Amino acid sequence: PQQADDAFPATQQIVVLSESLAATQHQIQALQEQYFDLFNNNKILVNEVVSLQKMVKAQSQVSNELITH
Amino acid sequence: PQQADDAFPATQQIVVLSESLAATQHQIQALQEQYFDLFNNNKILVNEVVSLQKMVKAQSQVSNELITH
């Protein structure tokens, strides 16, 4: 049989593949954690921008009142 | 031949690896979709911040005119 006589037999190739796949899965997990951090940072930033929009809108009304008086 | 006589033969190991790789690819696809959503959210946020910058700049000019008059 072909596989058993290979210089680099199937079983060894499978070990290499398994290790490579495990490393790949660790990379994905790290990327998922980084994504989650960025998602949360983005959420905080959205809240900050919404607060700023309210402040700027309120200041715009104050300015308009100052101009018309 | 070594493989065929293993307790857990190469063919079965290959099936396990294939399934594990398929699961890994689904994780990546999910992560790509999450990334795409976050990318679009970031784009919206950039536009909101640019709008705010214009409003704040305009209000700054109004304030300066109110001060000098």
Added chain:
Amino acid sequence: PQQADDAFPATQQIVVLSESLAATQHQIQALQEQYFDLFNNNKILVNEVVSLQKMVKAQSQVSNELITH
């Protein structure tokens, strides 16, 4: 032995798996680069928002002084 007589032998299945895993790793690398770009964009946006917050706060003080005078 079972594997050697398969229509699609173990060695060929391992080649397919190896190629599929390599493609998966390229996808992860691309996703990591996209994540890094988005992370940097988010960082710039945070700085812009912090600047805006300072400007709006300063304008708010100016408005208050204009009102009380």
